[in-house]
Amino acid sequence: MAKKLDLERILHKQGFGSRKLCRIMIINEEITVNGVLCDDPDMEFSLENLSYTIKGEPWEYREKSYLMMHKPGNYECSHKTQHHPTIYSLLPFPLVERGVQCIGRLDEDTTGLILISDDGQFIHRMSSPKHKVPKVYEVTCKHPVSDAQIAHILNGVQLVDEDAPIAALACDRISEHIIHMTLAEGKYHQVKRMVAAISNRVDGLKRIRIGRLSLPDDLKLGEWRWLSDEDIANLSAS
Secondary structure, three states, X not given: OOOEEEHHHHHHHXXXXXXXXXXXXHHOOOEEEOOEEOOOOOOEEEOOOXXXXXXXXXXXXXXXXXXXXXXXXXXXXXXXXXXXXXXXXXXXXXXXXXXXXXXXXXXXOOEEEEEEEOOHHHHHHHHOHHHOOOEEXXXXXXXXXXXXXXXXXXXXXXXXXXXXOEOOOEEEEOOOOEEXXXXXXXXOOHHHHHHHHOOOOEEEEXXXXXXXXXXXXXXXXXXXEEOOHHHHHHHHOO
């Protein structure tokens, strides 16, 4: 039997404020459920395929949140920022209220694909070093990239404070100045430090793929969307 909850608890669980605030919104006739106005906070609804509107804005009930974002530059992946706005300011308030977290941070000047969720097991699965989920970065280098430099990245470069050389899983030259580098680790400024180790410099950095999930061409800078069941399946298989 599908689980049921009263409307007040549903809205609270979905991040729309305190129980008291949710109750007031319902009584004030600001909520519709499955297309029908509801002004009774204690009315129970099945959580399966539940859709509702808050002040006319449509939502669906989601037990957990799974999102992707095309992170723009000059945004920080932190709730407590130092110099730039937070990426969480690009999300609707209810998602932030639910406590979503980005899975692996990107530097403030790095753009591209980032995953966001409030599912602790999913976050651990995607971020734990033992799972070695590959990430692909599009790297724009200041100087032309030679065959010898690509070979060096693939064979392993020695970074300061690292005991052993670190190698990319793959490194493909896309143009004279652009390479696609695949890593399974997430060390501090790793791409920038690896490129510096081959006597070059990163002028632009964008993450374009995590596991089997690529950054969609139609997802613009600063936009986000829900992960589909297919997206989650692809990530789980990574």
